[in-house]
Amino acid sequence: MPRIVFDKVEKSFGSVNVLPPLDLTFETGEFTVLVGPSGCGKSTTLRILAGLETVSGGEIYFDDRPISKLEPKQRDIAMVFQDYALYPHMNIAQNMSFALRLGKRPKSEITAKVNEVAETLNIRHLLDRKPAELSGGQRQRVAMGRALTRDASTFLFDEPLSNLDAKLRAKMRTELAEMREALDKNMVYVTHDQVEAMTLGERIVVMKDGVVQQQGSPEELFKRPVNMFVAGFLGSPTTNFIAGHLTEADGALRVQGTGFDLPLAPELAARVRDRSDGLRDVVVGIRPSSIGLEPTGAQLELTTKVSEYLGSQSVLVTHCGDQEILVELESSDRIQTGSTLSYGVNLSELMLFDPKTEQRI
Amino acid sequence: MSTLQPKRQSPAFYALLVALIVMSVGPIMLMFTTSLRLNVDIMSDSSSLFFMPTIRNYETALCDFLWYEAAHIDYCDKTFGRALINSLIVATVSTFLTLTIGCMAAYALVRFRFMGRDTVSMTTLLMRMVPPAVLLVPVFGIWSFQFGIDGTLAGLVLAYVALNLPFVIWILQSFISQVPIQLEEAARMDGAGPFQVFFLVVLPLIKPGLAAASIFTFRIAWNEFLIGNALADRDSRTVPVTIVNSITEFNLDWGVVMATGMLLAVPPILFTFVASRQIITGMTAGAVKG
Numbered sequence: 001m002p003r004i005v006f007d008k009v010e011k012s013f014g015s016v017n018v019l020p021p022l023d024l025t026f027e028t029g030e031f032t033v034l035v036g037p038s039g040c041g042k043s044t045t046l047r048i049l050a051g052l053e054t055v056s057g058g059e060i061y062f063d064d065r066p067i068s069k070l071e072p073k074q075r076d077i078a079m080v081f082q083d084y085a086l087y088p089h090m091n092i093a094q095n096m097s098f099a100l101r102l103g104k105r106p107k108s109e110i111t112a113k114v115n116e117v118a119e120t121l122n123i124r125h126l127l128d129r130k131p132a133e134l135s136g137g138q139r140q141r142v143a144m145g146r147a148l149t150r151d152a153s154t155f156l157f158d159e160p161l162s163n164l165d166a167k168l169r170a171k172m173r174t175e176l177a178e179m180r181e182a183l184d185k186n187m188v189y190v191t192h193d194q195v196e197a198m199t200l201g202e203r204i205v206v207m208k209d210g211v212v213q214q215q216g217s218p219e220e221l222f223k224r225p226v227n228m229f230v231a232g233f234l235g236s237p238t239t240n241f242i243a244g245h246l247t248e249a250d251g252a253l254r255v256q257g258t259g260f261d262l263p264l265a266p267e268l269a270a271r272v273r274d275r276s277d278g279l280r281d282v283v284v285g286i287r288p289s290s291i292g293l294e295p296t297g298a299q300l301e302l303t304t305k306v307s308e309y310l311g312s313q314s315v316l317v318t319h320c321g322d323q324e325i326l327v328e329l330e331s332s333d334r335i336q337t338g339s340t341l342s343y344g345v346n347l348s349e350l351m352l353f354d355p356k357t358e359q360r361i
Numbered sequence: 362m363s364t365l366q367p368k369r370q371s372p373a374f375y376a377l378l379v380a381l382i383v384m385s386v387g388p389i390m391l392m393f394t395t396s397l398r399l400n401v402d403i404m405s406d407s408s409s410l411f412f413m414p415t416i417r418n419y420e421t422a423l424c425d426f427l428w429y430e431a432a433h434i435d436y437c438d439k440t441f442g443r444a445l446i447n448s449l450i451v452a453t454v455s456t457f458l459t460l461t462i463g464c465m466a467a468y469a470l471v472r473f474r475f476m477g478r479d480t481v482s483m484t485t486l487l488m489r490m491v492p493p494a495v496l497l498v499p500v501f502g503i504w505s506f507q508f509g510i511d512g513t514l515a516g517l518v519l520a521y522v523a524l525n526l527p528f529v530i531w532i533l534q535s536f537i538s539q540v541p542i543q544l545e546e547a548a549r550m551d552g553a554g555p556f557q558v559f560f561l562v563v564l565p566l567i568k569p570g571l572a573a574a575s576i577f578t579f580r581i582a583w584n585e586f587l588i589g590n591a592l593a594d595r596d597s598r599t600v601p602v603t604i605v606n607s608i609t610e611f612n613l614d615w616g617v618v619m620a621t622g623m624l625l626a627v628p629p630i631l632f633t634f635v636a637s638r639q640i641i642t643g644m645t646a647g648a649v650k651g
Contacts, residue, residue, distance in 0.1 A: 050550060051550075052546050071549070071554075072552075073552035073553070073554075081547055082543075083541075087544060103552060
């Protein structure tokens with residue numbers, strides 16, 4: 001299994017620059033998720049790695065071997081496509097064995113391998129069927145099976161679950177997580193779904209406009225996002241961003257705005273004081289889950305406009321002054337629509353951002 | 362509810378149907394019955410629907426393929442047998458060549474980006490708009506004086522390939538553009554080279570297109586008269602040319618002409634029947650989502 005290094009890889013389509021020079025490292029045996037909104041260059045990155053797109057500049061290394069000029073088949077990579085891309089004129093067994101047959105492997109080995117993979121994916125009974133006779137979920141399994149029979153060192157997934165319905169997607173996600181544990185391979189997974197990214201990734205790379213915003217473990221990205229984009233992209237419901245300004249009273253820093261006045265946690269206050277640019281205006285980031293009904297932490301007066309019941313959780317759309325704030329509560333706490341209540345904010349989870357650079361303070 | 366009932370058509374509708382059927386099937390029936398009669402029957406004033414059918418005309422036309430001596434043949438004229446062989450060779454070879462070149466050209470036009478791609482694509486259609494009669498004189502001149510391939514089967518094949526290629530390329534382009542590009546990418550990931558992608562993935566999926574194009578090409582090459590008449594000599598005449606040439610000022614054997622006409626119709630029918638079984642819609646169903 002190689003360690004994959006992108007060294008200043010660039011890609012332009014005509015005059016449109018999709019990837020500015022990109023440096024990225026995929027460690028050996030790691031499950032890396034590339035996540036970002038559509039058009040952020042994550043799929044292009046994957047396709048460049050696969051060899052389906054050429055690079056416009058820079059180099060990709062598998063360990064020390066430059067591979068950017070190699071054909072896909074010379075790269076030892078298997079890929080699962082977003083819309084399955086099964087060969088419709090072949091049955092499932094032929095689909096799965098296509099690569100092995102091209103590689104002129106002995107027949108007995110091919111049959112054994114196909115059966116083995118089909119067994120693990122529970123598609124043994126489908127081997128004689130054509131792709132058109134399969135349901136979406138089954139096709140997705142076959143597409144994965146086709147990649148697995150290859151025994152390649154690196155697996156690429158291009159939004160493999162995006163075409164499945166919500167229930168099936170959750171199931172396949174669990175199976176993928178199991179597969180991740182069972183297989184000792186490099187895996188690169190592209191998705192725009194932050195839930196998939198959080199649940200599957202050992203390391204998440206958040207991209208925007210071809211630029212890596214932040215990379216790290218799911219927890220790291222959730223707890224310590226570097227900027228407003230990452231804070232807003234990961235986590236559901238999305239983070240509340242409220243405009244505010246810093247004030248100092250009795251030697252303690254506070255952040256104020258229309259309808260709120262919150263003290264800063266000591267570590268955050270220290271970070272603010274460390275800055276020398278005399279920043280006053282800030283954007284406050286509060287996760288919906290950091291607000292609760294408990295009277296601990298700082299208090300915040302919120303008026304409930306809409307209450308969305310989601311089963312064990314409910315999400316409140318509330319107003320604080322003229323700004324909308326989402327609150328996530330246990331659904332056992334029934335809140336009357338239109339009522340104004342005092343909520344507790346967990347100050348240690350409060351984030352501050354520089355409104356100009358959008359970087360976290 | 363009454364709108365759901367099948368509507369009763371007026372008698373005029375059925376009369377029109379019958380008239381159309383008679384117009385389309387009538388000549389063929391006339392040809393078929395004539396081919397089964399002796400010349401005496403054909404020429405007699407009292408020709409009726411009742412006659413003693415005979416296969417003598419067919420025996421005369423196919424005399425050099427007979428495995429027995431037909432009593433009524435004194436001298437075997439091999440012209441028609443030779444023309445049949447010529448037609449078969451010309452039609453199958455030109456169909457094969459047209460499809461081979463056509464599918465590759467169409468693939469290149471659809472998948473590869475190169476300068477003048479759209480122009481080439483458009484020009485192929487433009488070529489189709491020129492009537493063959495316009496091409497006749499230059500083709501005859503070039504074939505006989507520059508290439509020196511007039512009167513050869515190869516010359517005919519070349520002419521028919523050139524004539525059919527634009528349309529075949531055009532038809533196959535639309536079939537190839539329907540093959541999802543992801544399939545080709547998947548094949549490349551699976552380790553297929555460009556030719557393997559083409560032959561193992563693309564070609565099986567455009568089979569219906571190939572079948573349609575082959576029916577079209579075969580029929581044109583089989584029926585073509587104008588260029589065939591200009592280019593072919595005695596030994597390389599195809600069936601349509603032979604039939605017309607068998608009508609001379611001294612002799613006109615209607616029975617044999619009609620029999621050869623019937624025989625001329627058989628191969629395209631067989632070919633169309635076999636090829637059309639390949640035209641199955643929805644070949645790419647199940648390949649990709651949506």
